[in-house]
Amino acid sequence: MQTSLGEFDTMQELDKKKKEYEKNIFAILNQARTRININDDWAEKIKQEIYAYWLAKIEQENSILKGDPISNYQIKKSELAKLMEEKRQVVTRTIQRDIEGVIHPREMYGRNRTSEQREWRAFATELKKKRRVKPVRKLFQSYDSYLFQIAPCWLASPESVSKVFPLEQNLFDLVIVDEASQLAVERAIPFLYRARRAVIAGDEKQLPPFDLFQIREDEPEEEDEAISEEKSLLDLARTRYKTINLSWHYRSQYQDLINFSNHAFYEGLLNVAPNAINDPQHPPIRWIRCNGMWENQTNHVEAKRVVDEIRNVWESKFDQEGVYPSIGVITFNEKQQELIKDVIDKRLESDPEFLELHTSAHEGAKKDDSLFVKNIENVQGDERDVIIFSVGYAKDADGIFANFFGTLSMKGGENRLNVAVTRARKEMIVVSSIDPADIKPTSKYDGPKRLRQFLEYAKMTNSLNEEGQKAVLSEINPDMERITESKRVKFDSDFEIQVYKKLQERGHRIETQVGFSGYKIDLAIVHPHDENRYLLGIECDGATFHSAKSIKERDVMRQKFLEGKGWTIERIWSRNWWKNPKHEIDRIDTKINELVKQEVVQR
Secondary structure, three states: OOHHOOOOOHHHHHHHHHHHHOOHHHHHHHHHHHHHOOOOOOOHHHHHHHHHHHHHHHHHOOOHHOHHHHHHHHHHHHHHHHHHHHHHHHHHHHHHHHHHHOOOOHHHOOOOOOOHHHHHHHHHHHOOOOOOOOOHHHHHHHHHHHHHHHOOOOOOOHHHHHHHOOOOOEEEEEEEEEOOOHHHHHHHHHHHHEEEEEEEEOOOOOOOOOOOOOOOOOOOOOOOOOOOOOOOOHHHHHHHHOOOOOOOOOOOOOOOHHHHHHHHHOOOEOOOOOOOEEOOOOEEEEEOOOOOOOOOOOOOHHHHHHHHHOOOOOOOOOOOOOOOOOOOEEEHHHHHHHHHHHHHHHHHHHHHHHHHHHHHHOOOOOOOOEEEEEEEOOOOOOEEEEEEOOOOOOOOOOOOOOOOOOOOOOHHHHHHHHHHHEEEEEEEEEEEEHHHOOOOOOOOOOHHHHHHHHHHHHHHOOOOHHHHHHHHHHHHOOOOOOOOOOOOOOOOOOHHHHHHHHHOOOOOOOOEEEOOOOEEEEEEEEOEEEEEEEEEEEEEEHHHHHHOHHHHHHHHHHHHHHOOOOOOOOEHHHHHHHHOOHHHHHHHHHHHHHHHHHHHOOO
């Protein structure tokens, strides 16, 4: 009795609140009470009922949301993807048709030809000549309009623009400049004069114009920090015009191949697809330690090991159709580049099996997929399935390590490293005669330090040490979230927490916020029979969904991007969840079982 009297004020306050409630509130509370079991979280149940009522109220007031808006949305999404693909094909066919119509005009061969038709005939005759062929520049002087109709788009180097095209202002409606970071401003003047509009594309974190032996007139010995001379066209354009950042990364099949550069050079801003598969037998980056010696700026032991790895890749990596992976070799200097080329040539002469592999790998291969051996200065723009990176530097015959890394130790040297370590599509093999700890960064520039960090990252990736990878990336980019415990569970919303708990109750193993970049999978179901693979990715309509810049990116491109990297994606909508969470979990459960059964059938 005393206890009850002590709660009298609380009971009065409750009665007062009940009088203030509207009928709608009582309806929600009564509905929640009928669904609450003794062990349930009653606060969560009431919250869910409030959400469901709120959704129903909004849908009632907005006729467009009535019925099944999610199904309608999915239909529209599929239609958008289909229309985008149809538009791409229509544009391609239209361009082909227009060009064919120009090349083969029906009126050209009629008897009563006009002066224009006769000119067309003369132009066609010039194109068919095999002797006394006019230079393209002279053809432009006589038939410029016809040439632009036949070939409205031209691909040319800055030097060839001056040699081929007449010096005419606004000759081209649009000029697109690629790799502008490597282009000196003075080399850009000829084609910019010919452009009505221009798009300058490049990456300031990659190679600048290489001017190691170039002398510029009136160049001051010490550059005034307040007055900076722009060396590349990209540098100049960035000071004058609005910049648009391209953040989607497509080249790398595995996030490990781009994570280092993403955090070391791009502040983690690149959108990188998380790995759908982590194969412990085939890590994306392999670390091979050699006992080479640095002699006359070359390393013979590494050169031989590089050629051994080329053979190993060709022997073990070709697919069921006999297609071999493309290979590129990158060195830090020209002497090591030439040495590796010599070793390859000698192996081709002395080893018939290697010669046969080399021939088979290049049969039917595109020029852009042939084996290359390049130094770090001239590899920008190249990419291959497998990149073999020969570090080269080592102790000399006296056991002394010079701790100097050529152009990497100079200003902007870190950008050269960035170019070298981002060329691989599927795999990188790092051949090194030094350990990361051997490098003592003494240069005032970042190149040597970044090399040490990359070698540490490569070793961690080789052993699939995810925590080690994160430690290296956190050292590089302090703003990156520091991970203090392995596979820590984290969520973007309460909605994700509820989905996570319900999936756990069904016996599934789930990892959250999978990925290193800002481009993460909300929930990923670990394969029940292989802990190194994700069977299914689940996305909730949270911050990532609503922050997309366009409908195409949100509803088509993102899904296509992830599926292209091996993911199967399902989405759970909050509206459907608040109305019937059991149905959504049943749907996901069914999808998981279907995927497992499909794999069994395929085997």
